[in-house]
Amino acid sequence: MALLGHILPPLPPLLLLLLLPYSHAAPCHPQPNATHFVCTEPTLSTFPSGLPPTTVAISVEFTAVTTISPDALAGLPHLQELHLSSNRLAVLPEALLQPVPTLRILDLTDNLLPDLPAGIFHHSIHLRHLVLQGNLLQALQPAWFVHLTQLHWLNLAGNALLEVPPAAFHPLRSLHSLDLAHNRLQHLSADTFVGLQMLERLDLEGNQLRALPPALFMPTPALHLLFLQSNALEVLPDGIFSPLLHLRVLDLAHNHLRALQLPPRSPGPPLSLDISGNPWACECSLLALLQDAAPQLIAARDTRCASPAQHRGQEVAAVSRAGDEGCQHRGDKQSPLDH
Template structure:
């Protein structure tokens, strides 16, 4: 059995869901435990070993601002690179060697890193290349940080020997391409950061073999098209970040095998159309962001079919060419809680589009040029419902753009009868709110009036 005290300042940064801050927190457990116990003087929490590892890694990242009890400098005869800082940190009853070389002006990899190093931080240097087998002797390494260097290529074998690495950060470099099988030997990897590079070319299956990766960051690159095999092998992926690229269409074939995915971030790309069945296969997804598409003109009626049963949050905002939405688009979204349609160019929204969304907690419709006539009267009525949650709809920001007499008025304060005084609304609603039966009744009534008038004459 072991115990290890963790300062509250660290734990509450590492795991912000634990409130209020817990004093005198410590870990307790043994090497054979399936669950470990996280305790303070008041209570204990049972956590899985994977969460324990994340706590350990996160605590290591915070060492620059708070030292763990028992941490000490490495001995002089086993210090490692002299330009760097070497610290021994006891966690979970095991000493972990932390080598911190960030911002040391290095232009090549240090060669004297001890084999038992747990975390190696080489961020914010001037390293330009990695060679094959560069880290092959670091058999204990679990965290490798290469953020903020000038690395432009990754040769085959660059990560040989890193079988135990769980976190690899290559963000903010100059990478331009990802090749087939590039990371295949990193079988323990859980987080891969490739964001803020210049990646434009992706070939084959660069992530094959990464069956434990949960978070993959590819945002802020130059990707336009993704091969259908790009995500093969990511059997447990939960978060995929593809935002801030130049992707022109939903990579439907590439993502359809990601049945464990929870979050998909595609905002700020160049997607022009979201076609039917774009997300088929994403049976676990809870959050999709499609915002910031300057050329998006249509979200087809069944674009989101396949994710409707589980999706909790959907963002389609800041798309200036998006003018309409189909009434079928959000049908059967039984779990949807947040829907953001703000800052588009939508002028009308059919009532059926938001029907039966019983779990909605927030709908954002601001920043659209709403035409306030009878076709939007359902939304005005919705605002007046006694059961209406005041936090559900941002009513103060739903502003009319037309007709001229209602321009710049908040829909919430528009007189209900001002929405119905147009002849076209009283006879026929082009958006389909007046059904065929109502049109038939109106037609028969008109015919009866005509016949009555003819007989009278």
Template sequence: MNARCALAFFWLACFCHGTLSCPALCKCYSRRAEVVCNEVPLTEYPSEGLPKNTTMLTIQFTNITNISEQHLRATPLLKGLHLYNNHLQHLSSKLLRGVPHLNTLDLTGNKLTDLPADVFSHAPLHTLVLKNNLIENADAEWLPDNSSITWLDLSGNRLRKFRNALFLKLPHLENLDLSDNSLEGISANALDPLTKLERLNLQDNKLHTLDASLLQSTRNLTYLFLSRNKLSAIPPHLFQQLSQLRVLSLDDNQLSHIPPSLLDPLNSLDDEGLDLSANPWLCDGKMKYLWRWLQKNKTKLFLPEYIVCAGPQSLSGRSVMSLTESELNLQS
């Protein structure tokens, strides 16, 4: 057999074994072992024709409504599965049994509501993204004990409360995003199991209060987002353990005062790392601590010109930074 015939035989053999095949309407990148099906009129999962050596699969902006364990068995080496903006409504409890290497699962922008027990228990997931679905309850039964997940995104759902049992199964979690839900409160010890947590996003919820001990075990926290809630008061020692915090957003709440010493533990804040804007600050004698802290830490402030007095009337609209001691009656 000459070299040309040998080469032709090799390519034919590869095609017959599926390594060079590719589903209709999708693009396959053999060097990266990646398949992308993007903005195409797919109505069924394209398992037929998927190269068995695929490690990364993206299916986005299609009309697919269903995905099963059998579908995923077509790609047993899969490590990353991205199913953005399709029409998935249900998942099987055994969905991931055929992908024992899967570490990233992104289901952003589907129509998922109630998920079955053990749905994420059959693969060593590190990243789980359920953003922008219709989920009302985050259930501990989704996960195995001692889950390997380090990144969990449940933002943009319909969560009103959180069950502490879920966090007990997430001892390795580093990033938790619960933003853009309808959370009205988080119980005092809910975050205690999350000792490795570095990033917590609670913005765009309906939080009125935070328990004083909520962050006592999250000493590795470096980013904390509390913007656009309904917070009217902050417990005096809430940030006491957060010596590594670099970014803190408290903008767009209902804060008129903060307690003395609240910000003192935050020695690691980045320049422009603190956002206190768009709150109804009451610029009276109780502003003493915050005003003096702001004067000493000007570089730490993001948009300081929007830290503005809502009252009294004589100071309404003034930047807190621009006030003098006499205007605040702080001479003593």
């Protein structure tokens, strides 16, 4: 009887946990009536279901999600933001965005998408920001952009795009920023940017462009920022930047340029200009242009003359400031250096 009345000592906490019934809770379980859903669980392999109709923003990022069903966003009439970056998505269903016409922001950065269905954005008439950076896209489909008339920001950087179909961006009349950096573009047609009259920022860094059409920037008079560095440009057509009266930043670094073209000088702060890493010919035309335009040279120490021999290796800015006696005595080459 004494044994029956004996009180056993308490079990250690770790042993107690091991004896409890095991129940596996799904990671990132949606909360009722929530407006924002965030999940960054690396082990998540299936896009969450059961999201409440009050949801306005979804962030499922840095997970192992590989696919998403066509009805994954059904019943979310107020959804405005969808962030799906850094997952393993290789395909998207064409009907995915059909239930969420209120969507404003879509971020698909760093997935494995080689293509998108032609009609995937046909119901996304209110989309403002579209980020497709860091995927495997090799071609653009003009059908993607037909209904994106309110799009402000389009990021296609870090893909494998070989070309831009003529007038593909034409419907994007509200676009302010276009990023095509670090693709494999070798040429652009003259009508590549037709319709982009509100474009303020254009990034073409890190492509394989060897030449540009003379009228390429005619449709984009509102450009403020233009990035053309790290291409293979050898010559700039006369007057190519003439339409860009509002340009504030121009990056031409690390090309193969020997002569320079600049936009007209305009009131306001000087043009921020990076022309480093090019084999400049420090002749009268270049020196006069730099004195006349008076830009703010970025990376001036890496902006050096490749020719003529007497200036080889010298900083372009220093040569421009010092002037060239040969230029000053040429009556047929009058320039601001003469004053």
